Amino acid sequence: MTERQPLPGKDASLWLDTTDRTDFPAMDGDRHVDTAVVGGGIAGVTAALHAAEAGQSVVLLERDRIVEGVTGKTTAKVTAQHGLIYDDLVDKHGRDAARQYARANAAAVEEIAERVERHDIDCGFERLPAYTYAADEDQRAAVGREATVAEGLDLPAEFVTDPPFPADTPGAVKFADQAQFHPRKYLLELADEISGDEAHVFEQTKVTDVDDGGRDDPCRVKTENGTVTAESVLLTTHFPIEDPAFYFARQYPKRSYVLAVELAEEPPEGMFYRDQSPYFSARPVPNADGPTMLVGGQNHKTGQGGSTADRYRKLEAQARDHFDVESVEYRWSTQDYVSVDKIPFVGELGPTTHDVYVATGFGGWGMTNGTATGKMLAEYARGKSPQWSDAFDPERIDPEAGGKEFLKENLDVGKEFTRDWAKAPFRGEDPNVAPGEGEVIRRGGKQYAVARDDDGEIHVTSAVCTHMDCIVHWNDAERSWDCPCHGSRFSIDGEVLDGPAVEDLPKRGE
Ligand SMILES: Cc1cc2nc3c(=O)[nH]c(=O)nc-3n(C[C@H](O)[C@H](O)[C@H](O)COP(=O)(O)OP(=O)(O)OC[C@H]3O[C@@H](n4cnc5c(N)ncnc54)[C@H](O)[C@@H]3O)c2cc1C
Ligand code: FES
Known part of the structure; x- marks a missing residue:
């Protein structure tokens, strides 16, 4: 067994x-409202507040x-500058959409301000x-084109050759008057505004099903x-959490x-981004x-690309290359x-649903996309057509033509497989897995996700993702099982951490 090297820093978000x-109450019993918002991130909190402000x-229902x-x-940069996006948007969607x-x-940005x-x-x-900033001469x-296109779209953009960071870049596109903030301090204040007889935030209230009720009845x-x-x-x-329009095939998960x-030393003044894969981002606190x-x-x-712990080590090395890190x-x-x-997806959830609206696919820029779409969703909820x-x-984007039946079949096969798996015993000795590590092990035609926690205890679940049957991979930094197909993530005991999966991985003995 190889010993895990400790990772740098406290394992927590600043x-x-x-x-x-927070300690908002859980919902208790049935209710009727004009608008139910499911999920309390920036999009949900903003949408719920807009709906409450409109009377x-x-x-707002939050599972945790x-x-x-x-x-x-x-990282909470509040900016309309989203890497090198505008040149591409004009190319793909035309000038109006861009x-x-x-x-x-x-x-x-201005709404938040x-x-x-x-x-x-x-x-x-x-x-x-x-x-x-440009990574190199190539x-x-x-970067110059992005500055020109963004300026043409009335954004406060210009090309500069002497940004404050990094010293060796040949140039950067600068957007003036953008912003940064502490996202929780901002949003917890907004959540406190969603209160009164007619507006409530409920936590620890997991939504398990959304039924649109057809054209005439209310949603349930x-x-x-x-x-x-x-x-x-x-x-x-x-x-x-409901996917009648194949969102899993129209967006992909980017983990960073x-x-x-x-x-x-004092940090350089500004927020910085290098648009490459992998990207590099820096902002002062x-x-x-x-x-x-x-x-x-x-x-x-997600679920691809080897050790996630190594990603932290590489990022630390990059930080030390750029800054005098203490x-x-x-x-x-x-x-x-x-x-x-x-471009994110914001609007009616599916071609045949009624009065259920979605916002997803923020592309790593949800502080502004989530704020803008929160407002749009609340307008949809009042029967308006938002700006x-x-x-x-x-x-x-049309869902893949003719793909529905194939996808449905795959989903059914996956469900059968996992149900069958749940009855299968995990035979033989516990495998030789080091603390903090996980492996997918095949026994008797079944695939098992086997991990050992820091106390030495073995955890066994199915390795078959409950979304559409792919095999999960171990994430050694977060100690989770991550699916390489559409980004679902599961805890060491198989509980869903991130969708599209909504069902847990069955545990040994279930
Ligand atoms: C590393 C990283 C850095 C980033 N930095 C920036 C940045 O600098 N600037 C920027 O603009 N964007 C940035 N982004 C993107 C931005 O953080 C996201 O787009 C945004 O936070 C997503 O918000 P959300 O409301 O959609 O999701 P979330 O914040 O995840 O909220 C969704 C909520 O729904 C709840 N939920 C899920 N299922 C259920 C259920 N069944 N019932 C009830 N509740 C449920 C969840 O518990 C969760 O609280 C970054 C992203 C990453 C990955
Ligand atoms: S098969 Fe789709 S997320 Fe796992």
């Missing part, structure tokens, strides 16, 4: 570690605690320029604690890594004990979905 846990009765999902683990995307995201000011929210909100032309949202009937449902669960590092920078990157498709304070990791054509809806319409 945002979660510097705020108290609707609203419930709000703002602890991807939003609790972001302009709608730009306007939606620029308006989101306006709310911070109006409610006097102490969330470290500060204006900074954002830079996407990327200089692309089933939870473990009762049923909500609602005129509209807004699905903001990151990956939608963040370190908070203390520096021996105000009000930390010493000069602190968040660095991020080392992205890969210590690594925190490390964390999370994933976002990227739509295949780079920018054409560009974000989920129906702009």
Whole structure:
């Protein structure tokens, strides 16, 4: 057995570690509201607040605690600069759609700024320029083109040859007047505003089924604690928990890594991004004990690409290449979905559903996309056609023609297989797996996910993803089972951590 080298920094998100846990009550019994919002990340909290501000009765239903999902683990740059995106958007979607995307995201920066000011929210909100810099001479032309295209879309863009970081870049596209903040301090204040007789946040209330009720009846949202009937449902669960329109095939999961590092020097002024695969991102953290920078990157498709622990080590090496690092304070990791054509999906959930609206596929830029789409969803819930809806319409990409039956068959086969697996005993000796490690082991024609925790205890589940039958891979940094097909993640005991899967991996003996 090889011994695991400890990873640098505390295994926690800076945002979660510097705020108290919320304790909104769980829902108790049935209710009727105008709008039910499912999922309490930035999209859900923003949508619920917009609905409440418009005078609707609203419930926000969160399976765990709000703002602890991807939003609790972001790097929290608040900017309409999303790497080198606008040149590509104009190319793929045309100038009108690219302009709608730009306007939606620029308006989101201003909405956040306006709310911070109006409610006097102490969330470290500060204006900074954002830079996407060229990695080398080869990327200089692309960066220059991005500056020209973005400026043509009325964004505050210019090409600069002397950004404050890094010293050796041939140039960068700069967006003036962007921002950064502490996402939990901002969103927990917003969540407190969703209160009163007609507006409630419920935590520890997992939604298990959403039925649209057809054209005439209200929607029914089933939870473990009762049923909500609602005129509209807004699905903001990151990956939608109902997938009648094959979102799993229209977006892919991008997992990436963040370190908070203390520096021996003052950080450069600005937020920085290198648009390559893997990307590299850096932003300062105000009000930390010493000069602190968040660095991020080392992205890969979830469940693919080898040791995740090595990603942290590579990221630390990159941070040390760029900065005079005194210590690594925190490390964390999370994933976002990227739509295949780079614009999120916001609108009616499926071609045959009624009054159920979704927002997903923020592409690693959900602070602004999530804010913009929160507003759009709340407008859909009031029967309006929101600004920018054409560009974000989920129906702009047809689900694979003729693929439905094939996919359904696959799903059925997968379910049969896992049901069958659950009855199969795990025979023979426990395998030779080191603490903190996991392996997929084949025995008697079945595939088992076998991991050993730090106390030496073995955990065994099915290795067959409950979404569509792929075999999960061990994630040695987060100690989870990750699916390489569409990004579902499961705990060491098989509980769903991230969709599209909604069913746990069956455990040995179940
Ligand atoms: C490493 C990294 C860095 C990033 N940095 C930035 C950045 O600097 N700027 C930026 O703009 N974006 C950034 N992003 C992207 C951004 O963080 C995300 O797009 C955004 O947080 C997603 O928000 P969300 O509301 O969709 O999802 P989440 O925050 O995950 O919220 C979804 C919620 O739904 C709940 N839920 C799920 N299932 C159920 C159910 N059945 N019933 C009830 N509730 C349920 C979950 O518990 C969760 O709380 C980054 C992403 C990553 C991966
Ligand atoms: S996430 Fe689709 S098969 Fe696992």
